[in-house]
Amino acid sequence: MDKEAFREHGHRFVDWAADYLEEVEKYPVRSRVGPGDILKQLPAEPPLRGEPMERLFGDFREIIMPGMTHWQHPSWFAYFPANNSPPSILAEILTAGLGAQCMVWQTSPAAAELEERVMGWMRQMLGLPETFEGVIQDTASSATLCALLMARERATGFASNRSGLDRPLVVYASEEAHSSVDKGAKIAGYGQERVRRIPTDCSFALIPEKLESAITEDRKQGLVPACVVATVGTTSSAAVDPVRAIGEICRRQGLFLHVDAAYAGTAAILPEQRRLLDGIEHADSFVTNPHKWMFTNFDCSAFFVKDSALLIRTFEIHPEYLKTGVDSMVKNYRDWGIALGRRFRALKLWFVIRSYGVEGLQAMVREHLRLAALFREWVEADQRFEITAPPNLGLVCFRLNDGRPDADLDRLNRDFLERLNQTGRVFLTHTSLRGKYTLRMMIGSRTTTERHVHEAWELIRKTADHVQRTSTV
Numbered sequence: 262m263d264k265e266a267f268r269e270h271g272h273r274f275v276d277w278a279a280d281y282l283e284e285v286e287k288y289p290v291r292s293r294v295g296p297g298d299i300l301k302q303l304p305a306e307p308p309l310r311g312e313p314m315e316r317l318f319g320d321f322r323e324i325i326m327p328g329m330t331h332w333q334h335p336s337w338f339a340y341f342p343a344n345n346s347p348p349s350i351l352a353e354i355l356t357a358g359l360g361a362q363c364m365v366w367q368t369s370p371a372a373a374e375l376e377e378r379v380m381g382w383m384r385q386m387l388g389l390p391e392t393f394e395g396v397i398q399d400t401a402s403s404a405t406l407c408a409l410l411m412a413r414e415r416a417t418g419f420a421s422n423r424s425g426l427d428r429p430l431v432v433y434a435s436e437e438a439h440s441s442v443d444k445g446a447k448i449a450g451y452g453q454e455r456v457r458r459i460p461t462d463c464s465f466a467l468i469p470e471k472l473e474s475a476i477t478e479d480r481k482q483g484l485v486p487a488c489v490v491a492t493v494g495t496t497s498s499a500a501v502d503p504v505r506a507i508g509e510i511c512r513r514q515g516l517f518l519h520v521d522a523a524y525a526g527t528a529a530i531l532p533e534q535r536r537l538l539d540g541i542e543h544a545d546s547f548v549t550n551p552h553k554w555m556f557t558n559f560d561c562s563a564f565f566v567k568d569s570a571l572l573i574r575t576f577e578i579h580p581e582y583l584k585t586g587v588d589s590m591v592k593n594y595r596d597w598g599i600a601l602g603r604r605f606r607a608l609k610l611w612f613v614i615r616s617y618g619v620e621g622l623q624a625m626v627r628e629h630l631r632l633a634a635l636f637r638e639w640v641e642a643d644q645r646f647e648i649t650a651p652p653n654l655g656l657v658c659f660r661l662n663d664g665r666p667d668a669d670l671d672r673l674n675r676d677f678l679e680r681l682n683q684t685g686r687v688f689l690t691h692t693s694l695r696g697k698y699t700l701r702m703m704i705g706s707r708t709t710t711e712r713h714v715h716e717a718w719e720l721i722r723k724t725a726d727h728v729q730r731t732s733t734v
Contacts, residue, residue, distance in 0.1 A: 273318070278350060282347065282708075290685060336688065337688055342705035344705070349558045363603045366585070386619055388535050393547065394569045405439075410575050413488075430455060432489075435461050437495040489517070493521070494653065524554060526547070548565070557610050576599070634652075636657055660674045
C-alpha cells in the first residue's frame with residue numbers, strides 16, 4: 262500500500278469511527294449472533310494473494326460488526342465501563358503510526374518520560390501520598406500479580422526469585438474480592454489453597470477482626486502470612502473495604518498491602534469522594550484503571566507503589582543486549598512489571614487529561630454519580646423491587662421480589678434479565694450476593710445521559726410487568 266492509498270483509507274476509517282461514535286445508539290447493545298455464526302463466515306485457510314482494502318473494510322462492516330457488543334453505547338449498563346473518547350482514539354492512531362516498542366528509556370525516551378510525568382499527574386489527581394510512584398500496566402489483573410510477586414519477594418527476602426518458593430505463603434482478601442487474586446496466587450506460586458477469603462459485613466466489606474484472626478491462626482499453623490488485597494469497589498456491589506483498619510493490621514503484622522480500586526479509584530479525583538481511599542498511606546501498592554472510568558481506551562491501568570526499589574528488584578534482569586549507557590540516570594519501565602515489551606500507553610492518557618482537564622473529568626464522574634442516585638430513587642419507590650446491596654458510586658444492585666422463595670426469585674430474575682437484554686435496547690449483567698441472583702445497573706459510560714437512564718427504567722418497569730404476568734413459577 263503506497264502513501265496515497267494509506268491516506269485515502271485512513272480518512273475513510275476515521276470518518277467511519279466518527280460516525281460510529283455519533284450513531285452507536287442505533288445498534289443493539291449486545292450482539293445477537295450465536296456461537297459459531299462469525300466463525301463460519303471466515304475462510305478456514307489464509308489467502309494466498311493480498312486482497313484489496315475495500316474488500317477487507319466491507320467484510321469488517323458485514324461480518325465483524327454484527328458480532329460486536331457495543332461497549333460505547335449510551336445504554337451500556339453492564340459489568341463496569343470500558344470507556345473511550347475522541348482524544349484517546351486520536352492518540353491511539355498516533356501510537357499505532359509510531360509503532361514504537363517502549364521497553365527501555367533508550368528505545369523511546371519521550372515515552373518513558375511522558376509516562377513518568379503523567380503518572381505524577383495521576384497521583385496528584387487521586388490524592389495519593391507523594392511517596393508513591395506510578396507505572397502503567399495493561400490491566401488491574403497484571404497489577405495485582407505484580408503486587409503478589411512483590412509481597413512474595415519481601416516475605417522471603419528475595420530467596421524465591423533465586424531458588425524458588427520454599428515456604429507456604431498466604432494471601433488474604435475478602436470473599437467479594439476479584440478473581441484475579443486467585444489467578445495471581447496460582448501464577449505467583451502461593452497456590453490457590455493459600456488464598457484466604459475473609460468474611461464480609463452487611464455492606465459486603467471485609468471485616469478487619471476476621472482478617473486478623475485468620476492471620477493469627479495461620480501463624481499458629483506454621484504458615485507465613487504475606488499479603489492482603491483490599492478492594493475499593495468490588496465487582497459485584499462496588500463495596501469498599503476499610504483500608505485504614507486493614508492497613509493498621511498489615512503494619513502490626515508485617516504484611517504487604519495491595520489496594521485494588523480498578524473501577525472505583527477514578528472517583529477519588531472528586532474531593533468529596535477521597536474518603537474512599539482513607540488510610541491509603543498504609544498501602545504498599547495501589548491500582549486503578551483509567552480505561553474504565555477515565556475515558557481512556559483499553560488498555561491502561563495505573564499502578565502505584567510505595568517502594569519502587571522493591572518493585573524493581575522483584576522484576577529486574579540485566580542481559581547484556583538490554584544494557585545502555587544511561588540506565589543509572591533513567592527509569593527503564595521494563596523492570597517495573599512482567600512484560601519486556603511495552604506499548605506507548607501514556608500518550609492516550611496524556612491526551613485525555615489535557616483535553617478534558619481535571620475539572621472536565623470531575624464533571625463527567627459527578628454526573629454518573631447523580632444518575633446512579635436518581636435510578637436508585639426510582640427503584641426504591643417501586644415496591645416490586647428490592648435493593649440488594651448498599652448503593653455505591655455508579656452501581657445499583659437490585660432484583661424483583663414479590664415474596665416467593667429465593668430459589669423461585671432467582672429463576673424469575675434470570676428470566677427478567679434475559680428478556681431485558683434480548684430487546685437490544687439495554688445491556689445489564691448479574692451477580693450473586695449472599696446467594697441472591699442480583700441485577701447490576703452500572704452507570705458510567707461517557708455517552709450516557711439522563712434520557713438513557715430514564716428509558717432504561719421504563720423498559721425495566723414494563724419488562725417486570727410482563728415477566729410477573731407470564732411467570733409460571
